[in-house]
Amino acid sequence: MKIVIDHCSMRFRTLRGAVDAVREVSLEIGDGEFFVLLGPSGCGKSTLLNLVAGLEQPTGGEIRFGEETVAAPARRIFRTPRERNVAMVFQSYALYPHKSVFGNIAFPLQVAKEKTERIREAVERTAALLGIEDLLDRKPGELSGGQRQRVAIARALVRRPAVFLLDEPLSNLDAQLRAGTRTELKRLQQELGITTLYVTHDQTEAMTLGHRIALLRQGEVVQVGPPQELYDHPRTPFTATFIGSPPMTLLAASLERGTVHLGAERLELQEEAVPAGLDGKVLLGIRPEHVSLTQEERGLILTGEVRTVEPLGREFLLHVGAGGGEVRVLVAESPPERGNKVRLALHPGKLHFFERE
């Protein structure tokens, strides 16, 4: 099912005035796509998901499922969740505490008045898919967090929804379980091919899961694209720092005819590295993995002093005071000690430039 979100807005009226949770967002989600809505808390991503689910009515714009318009306030069209055939997994799991695991998974089918025999088959098949067939008699209160999450996913998948919605489904799991469930979600989505909308604030989840990511901030879409594109070609400083871990370093600089002035230091850019249409005040961005320690004197070199060393296991993250700010550097082995003077080589071609107000 293809989903089109067309200039969609959501304004909440509260006692303290109106809040624009979603501002004129336009997105197209392809049939069978795993689409991630990513952003910090309060960016409107969950509200957008609720709009698609039909739990909230938009105050402007349109939402279409395939050819069918499911929400268009201007034309007074609104389809309830039951008419949209959507399924949703909540961050809190939201299992029915008075029903057994079987009762929870069977519930959407029971509401749809399916035949008892068909319900039993569907529940058992879905439970087997998620490896919870042994838990069908238990109550939600007797399950661990990971098991509850599986039950919630099974309940969502049991009736073969047209659209699968997930609202931060992994954020209540511990780190180890999260990574495993993440892989499994990806596998499930690939197997079932259901159009999936996934909300998260965790960029790692977004990067690993999504075919495409929409990065949101204050109710607006900042950038949309495949994970690698957002990583390689961030169009704003916000995208640059939100995607990637450890995050990109941003340094205030000024650009004059191919020369970057960074505090007292000057970097001469090669011709092809000079950004088009940018001059004057800029932000220079460089990812920690694109900076290395060097003895060279030529090239894009900054000198500075090591302020902190963080061992990450596989590598070390250095924070180096250089270029009028703090540069993050990833080194594989034998890091210099705190207080050491170091020379940093910035990889040409891996520099990002953004406008600075």
Add this chain to the structure above:
Amino acid sequence: MSEERLRKLLLAGGACLAFLFCFAPFGYMVLTGLSVDPDFLRPGADYRFTLDHVASALFSESIHFPAYLRNSLIVSAVSAAVAVLIAALAAYAFTRLALPGKGVILLFVLAVSLFPPVSLVSYLFKAMATLGWINTWPALILPYVAWTLPLSVWILVSYFSQLPRDLDRAALIDGCSRLQVLLRVTLPVAAPGVFSTLLLAFIFAFNEFLFALMLTTDHAARTIPVGIAMFEGLHGQIPWGEIMAAATVTTIPVVVLTLIFQRRIVQGLTRGAVKE
């Protein structure tokens, strides 16, 4: 004596006093009902056990106790059920729907229950007389529903507002209408609250005296509290033995109901619903 022991002793002593204070009238009632002579505490009197009063209260034609009991049970059960049904719908609307002026309406509901019943009863009598309902069950059920509704709404609002919203949202996504959400998810999950509200409404209607006194005339609709108060002996004397025996028997339904519902009123039914 250590502070710990003193504390335990005070606690036990306090508990005994509280128990005696609450239980003594009840005990006195039971003993009087089972005594040949109601004045058994008089100096020199001795206590002689008998079931005569109980038998006479239950089976004597002129006392009509079974009719009173039947009236009481029907009137109380119906008014409690109707009140809780309406209150559940109202509480769902108050806690889940976008309702303008919720707080004001809730306060208004509470304000309604502030009227002293005695100020309403004369008007109620006229209303029921006009309707021709005097001495019928609806004459009592209607005011009882109205009277218990504010309390029921408030109790259920507080219960419903504790239930996680995500449960409602999940049920809506799973294809429920709003009414189905209420019936299939909210009410079962809020069962402890629903049952305690039912019990409170029932006990209220079961104990009510003033309306029942004014709006009924004989055993066709008269409830137990009024019925017992109207017991009269053959020569106009007050038959304490029968009164106490009837009162004792009357407590049984309430005790039984409480025991049945008590198992339902345990907390923690939402355990496992959502990750807090």
